[in-house]
Amino acid sequence: MKSTQSFRPTLIALAIAVATGHAIAEDTIDTNDLSTLEVKGQTYRNTATKTQLDAEETPQAISIIKSETLEERGVESLAEAVRYSSGINTELRGGSVTRLDLFNIRGFDNDTVLLDGLPLLFNGWNLQPQIDAAVVDQIEIFKGPTSTLYGEMPPGGMVNIISKSPQEDSANSVEITLGSDNKKQVQFDSTGAISDKVNYRVIGLARQKDGQSVTAEEERILIAPSLDIQLSDSTFLNLNMYYQNDPEMGVYSALPSKGTVNSNINGKLNSDAYAGDENWETYEREELLLGYKLEHEINDTWSFLQNTRFTFADAYQQNTYSGSTSLNSDERTLNRRAYITDEKSQGINLDNQFSAIFDTGSLEHNILIGLDYLKLESDIKYEDAVAPSIDLYDPDYNQIVASQLDFAASGYSSDFTINKEQTGLYLQDQIRMDQWVFIMGGRYDNYKYSETGRGSTEADDDQNQLSGRIGALYELDNGFSPFINFAQSFEPVSGSDRLGNAFKTSTADQIEAGIKFQNADTLASVTAFNIVKSNVLTRDPNGGTYDKVQVGEVTSNGLEVELTKALTEELNATLAYTYQDVEVSKSNDGIQGNTPVWTPEQQVSVWLGYQPKQGSLLGASFGAGLRYVGEMQMDAANSDTVPSYTLVDLSIGYDLAQLSANWQGASVQFSVSNAFDETYYTCYDTSSCWFGADRSFELTGRYEF
Template identity: 45%
Template sequence: MVSSKNKKSFNITMVAAAITTSMAYSQQVLAEESNDLSIEVPKFETITVLGQAYRNTATKTSLTPLETPQGVTVIDSELLDQRGVKSLNQALRYVPGVTTEQKGGAVTMYDTFNIRGFDVNQSYYDGLVLQSLTGWNLQPQIDPIALEQVEVFKGPTSVLYGSMPPGGMVNMIAKTPQEMRSTDVNVAVGSDNLTEASIDTTGQIGDSDFSYRVIALARSKDGQVDHTEEERFVFAPSIDWNVSDSTYINFNLYYQNDPSMGMNSSLPASGMIYDNPNGSTSPSTFAGDKNWSEFEREFVLAGYKINHDFNDNWSFLQNFRYMDATLSQKNTYHLGDNFDPMTGDLDRNIYSTEESSTGYTIDNQLSGLVYTGNLEHNLLFGLDYQKLDGVSAYSEYGTTTQFGTFNIFNPNNDMIDPSQLSSTYDAKDDVMVEQTGLYFQNQMRYNNLIMILGGRYDDYSSSSEYSDDYGDSKSAADHQEFSYRVGAMYEFDNGISPFVSYATSFEPVAGTKTDGSTYKPEMGEQFEFGLKYGSADQSKTAALSFFNIVKSDALMANPDDPWGDKLQIGEIESRGAEFEGQWYVTDSFDVAVNYTYIDMEITKDSGNGLQGTQPIYVPKHAASLWTNYHIDDGALAGMRIGGGVRYVGEMQMDAMNTDQVDSYTLVDLSVGYDLGEFSTSLLGASVNLVANNLFNEEYYTCYDSVNCWYGAERNIELNFKYNF
């Protein structure tokens, strides 16, 4: 029998061998052709076109970010490659208003971030929600290898997408088939024994009306903490069919297998942030046990898009996706009374989950262009629907004290004997979520004035049938909500565009309290105004936003009982400002900067003692800078030198604001070189060296003083790409 470790090496080696062979062959052909002076060696320049079914996240129309009267940030695939990002968390590091990697650098199985202070629990992929198993851990996580760009929309978006936090949303735009033939092969090595190989190939199928794209990835690396590993395999084919001049169909599949997803444990602040005379922990300290540490996830997404133009003014888009996902977890956790700071002894609870879910989402959009006099109306009518069914089996097996005493300053991660475990508690949770939304939007233009008006009605229902050793219980949520948005922007001839908007949101709350009562839906509203600027040649762009968000009937974990009923505290207010700008100083030098200020406070609380406090994971100040310099002449022609600086201010350590987590500043570096400038036989080849957290700065995030995480350590990656 082949061990999982040997099996992993075989998979990656086979992919790498195939890529290396194709590269060697292509280099030989190019070299032979370049020796023939009558043959011109081609320049490898791929122009990527977004899919015909692409819609702007903020409006589901072709309105550009600079024309949208709310904050929008777009990150393209070139920038994702330059920074060497491996997750959505990492992709959002330089986005204003976003606080990312809330569980540090070692917990990579989730994308944990907030926008304008409000947690975002579900992201979108190509305009459709990535459905999560409510109350549990299972949710698809898209790898950046499959992304053309990432769009971050700030503020409420319920008017187009239904249930949504008021801070904003993230929509990941998938790579689509291109008619121009192009293939990228990548091989990467780096810190923590990183080994990665991938291929991305696209083109037209002969002279037919079909185009294809196939993306495949194999990656393996050691986790940041001891005894953990991260593995991933991705396969994402898609086909475009231009049925006629007016009808386009896209079929797409995304399969991902994560045999190992690192770890999901935290550490106390004592010995990390606070000095402890008994010792200290480190970013590699593991609070779990290598004999009971399993995190496996597998999922498939299958869908289609149909776009039909009835005439020059009216079109219809249907976007559909089916999901099937599973997750298996064996882990330990600890609470406040499990840790003794005087000795460093930590008592851990042993548990496991087996989770599965199936679901589908569909969005139907009818859009049209109508004129009433000099007023242009871009109309949008939409009907969307989603349903998810899932189940989670949860078991506990007592505490680790049955195997001895675990000490965080002298960790023994080889204590648990799985053969000696028997469950002390078993539970099963059957979950169902269903939502139907009907929406309308009118985007109007009168000369330089842009106005937008939209409304949406949602019918949301969910249920949970929970059974355990003590009996059965049922809970349900049934909400009908109306949300809306109004906004306006005026485009002056000098490129300055002031804007103002007001939007609302709602978030359904599933579950029932122990007293039998249900939670109210969380409601949000935002008022925003600001300025956007774009020079005539688009070499200089900037946006300045001021916002005020109020969330009522807000839900949060009880600081005195994290595993008990959540608190519906009343009202949270987030006020602040964001600035982001980009300047192409010359054809060779560009710089992007951003700054965020957030003043967030719980303004109303019904007796929980939290009024006047600031939520965790929300720095008052944050800023970043990223720059690239391309060398076009001389001995170093073809080289790009890039890098960035990220600053994140102080954050509260816990809900009661008893202490703060220090601010931190990180430096990233990215150096690329076009090998075709060195030799014509290497046309299409390039290398990229990425160093994140270059100076290995130690930094932290905390949920409370007993649950903290180290930030990502210095990570270096060397990536070789070949395009042909």
């Protein structure tokens, strides 16, 4: 019983967009020009400050990844895009699960992704909007607490996508990609001026490929049109739409540690092993995002920006799962349950920003006053039943028959609605005094959450929170800029203790200090941090099995290094290093002193890019990368570890115009991920492990006109 699809207006838009036949090419950027951060459209604001302050001038750690880098590395997803940055661990559910973007930043899990400064609304179940790399112009990774500007957020940081925006100059491109796992993809991008007041952009993509797990398939269709309209000399409007249809999105089920990370009496499983059922496995998702940005210059001092997005999404899933005792003593028979989720979400994000720039004596102030609002309503239906077991070493993937499952005769056993609402008022002053940059900000949030209906927790929470930050940076004449900051974050906690006392908001404090460096051919930063997260739920020593009290604590200490340097006119390098010591510093669950899962102590990545400027290799580009991720804990009890791994990625490109003037605008790009086909793993516990991504490659032909 699958949910109906109902986004017909967007299909009409798709047909119109394809009929135009437009496509785009990005202007190339000199890889040696590392001294400036481009302003991405008239309404672009730096993620860390919601102002146009450059990342190098901001007293907080930020990593920025540009679209040229993503294209060079053949990036398809956000998870792939961030894996060469410090402080962030990605692909937490291995290579076969691609339907969601989940990160661990500075030791804390984060499933909230932002698009153009507004969070993508995630219902906490299985319906999370996902943005394809085809529309990404820039990715910003903001390290540390961000609640002062964005409200509810884990303390490790966040990832913000800056989408490609309309340009005045006409540019078009068409791409065709073929790759491993029978990948076939067609993509177009077109931008230019409709009139002297209106610029447009249209991006479209169709992709089909096999998933890593046997029997799995992935499909995607997207269309993303946008308009920039100069309504007057002082008023600017951007209209944008993002529609994505994912008829198939691979698999989600996990495998036990025996046969993957650990030994099994029957041997090791292959990296395409699968614990689900081809006859049952389904995941369909459709999402429509409609937004606008309105910017108005009130006078020479004050300006106003309103950033708004409406979200409509649904997902239907049929899947299987197994518990911690589901693997039989023969270590090959896995007992399973089959389940269905049918989810629909709709919501709105609204961020109103008043900003002013003025001087008081020798001080230059950039004042920001904001009021934002978020509302999500999500309807969730759920059902599960016992399913036939599977022999992992001699699998039959066609055992589950829907009509034979013992589902409730009256329909879904759980049918409930989640409502989430957040209102935040924030104030920030960014002050310049000669070579000093100071930032001070505070925010008040009201957060409401309710869950009602059959099978729900009947939650009804209303929490308020204050958060703040203060930071300073000093720009020395030699290019070095030391900085220090203090920042706070919060996450609402639903429920109550055994005495009926509602849980408090979980909060975190960070102290961060570092130094940034910038000159004509180098960008570098070294950052040290300490984060303490408080009010974490832990076992009630005086209560029952499921009773909780809020006295837990998690501490994260670390060091991050990032370097981007032009070694010569033709050769450039990027380096990222992470060291982090994360532990449960207070707990009644017997895990005090333990390290949370998905938290490697060390990570290192290096990428070298070579682009000859003369000779027989003129027109070619070469890239090679190495990624090391250290050992991680397998479960919260730290009963075992997941081995470290080292992966190599490669890239080769060529401008075909070097062969003949008739090929002007044509180029090819070949990229390989995990070139040596290293087998690696991630785990959440002993019954939930995933294989990392196998070796994959793709060849892209691109024509710009």
